[in-house]
Amino acid sequence: GIYGGQINNTSEIDNYPGFQKISGPELAESMYNTANRFGAEFGYGNVEAIEKTGALWDIQTDMGDNYQAKTVIVGTGTRYKKLGVLGEEHFEGRGVSYCAICDGEFFTGKHVVVVGGGDSAVEEAIYLAKIVDRVTLVHWRDELSAQKGTQDVLFNTPNIDVVWNSQVTEIKGDMTVNLVTLTNNGGTVSDLSADGIFVYIGMNPNSEIVSHLDVVDERGQILTNAALETGLEGLYAIGDVRNTPMRQISTSVGDGALVSQTIIEKLNKAAAPVSI
Numbered sequence: 212g213i214y215g216g217q218i219n220n221t222s223e224i225d226n227y228p229g230f231q232k233i234s235g236p237e238l239a240e241s242m243y244n245t246a247n248r249f250g251a252e253f254g255y256g257n258v259e260a261i262e263k264t265g266a267l268w269d270i271q272t273d274m275g276d277n278y279q280a281k282t283v284i285v286g287t288g289t290r291y292k293k294l295g296v297l298g299e300e301h302f303e304g305r306g307v308s309y310c311a312i313c314d315g316e317f318f319t320g321k322h323v324v325v326v327g328g329g330d331s332a333v334e335e336a337i338y339l340a341k342i343v344d345r346v347t348l349v350h351w352r353d354e355l356s357a358q359k360g361t362q363d364v365l366f367n368t369p370n371i372d373v374v375w376n377s378q379v380t381e382i383k384g385d386m387t388v389n390l391v392t393l394t395n396n397g398g399t400v401s402d403l404s405a406d407g408i409f410v411y412i413g414m415n416p417n418s419e420i421v422s423h424l425d426v427v428d429e430r431g432q433i434l435t436n437a438a439l440e441t442g443l444e445g446l447y448a449i450g451d452v453r454n455t456p457m458r459q460i461s462t463s464v465g466d467g468a469l470v471s472q473t474i475i476e477k478l479n480k481a482a483a484p485v486s487i
């Protein structure tokens with residue numbers, strides 16, 4: 212995929228230090244340029260296998276490339292969760308979306324439903340409200356878990372309504388979505404006319420490439436200590452894919468800085484001549 216991963220799915224970032232407001236794709240490109248400026252080399256492809264062979268890690272990609280390294284940093288992030296309801300798969304790309312910045316413009320002047328109550332759902336509902344006619348946020352509880360300041364913006368945006376204690380249980384339409392079925396916690400079922408639905412109900416870690424190495428927990432998060440080591444010599448994990456208590460761009464960047472310095476010191480130490 213494009214450099215920056217999930218950052219690219221974020222319309223407006225307003226809590227990354229140094230920027231009042233910056234779009235996700237702009238920040239991702241800027242970070243890519245920084246890495247280039249410091250001489251990082253980029254390889255392409257999906258990693259299909261990571262194995263330790265002697266002192267080295269051996270990495271194979273679906274492009275047929277094979278890399279060998281003393282250390283590997285896994286920073287594969289997360290991917291969006293799906294609702295798993297009837298119609299979701301059928302209408303994906305035809306009204307069902309997981310990325311407001313990618314697809315929001317298709318719904319200019321229309322009514323969309325956003326599902327979820329975390330930072331992503333609330334931030335993207337606010338973003339969509341600037342483009343579409345009306346947003347209905349559907350949340351399965353009676354309170355949101357998003358940051359307080361963002362919630363305040365949501366509640367003060369006149370074209371956003373919130374439907375509490377309800378779940379989307381079916382997505383219907385003809386060629387594209389035109390109806391969303393809601394079931395509230397009391398079991399009452401109702402249909403809501405909508406031209407699109409944006410799903411932001413959380414993330415799953417992209418840790419499958421190391422799942423055979425016994426370094427992930429039951430949720431698929433890579434387990435690390437404070438030095439971001441996995442317990443296997445030379446294998447580190449950073450960012451949202453690991454068992455971090457906070458998933459923000461700033462915390463991922465911090466992980467990257469910490470682990471890079473640790474590795475450089477370790478490699479320098481190993482390379483230093485032994486004095487007698």
Ligand code: NAP
Pocket residue numbers: 226294326327328329330331332334350351352355356378411412413414457458459460
């Ligand atoms: P999240 O924080 O896990 O929130 C998921 C939301 O969806 C919660 O409201 C959850 O309800 C609800 N939910 C879960 N499963 C559901 C289902 N099957 N049906 C309906 N609703 C469901 O996910 P996220 O908002 O994508 O955020 C992921 C991480 O990135 C978080 O750590 C977040 O803080 C971070 N993030 C930070 C920023 C920022 O700093 N600006 C922006 C975006 C994301 P419950 O509350 O009941 O679990």
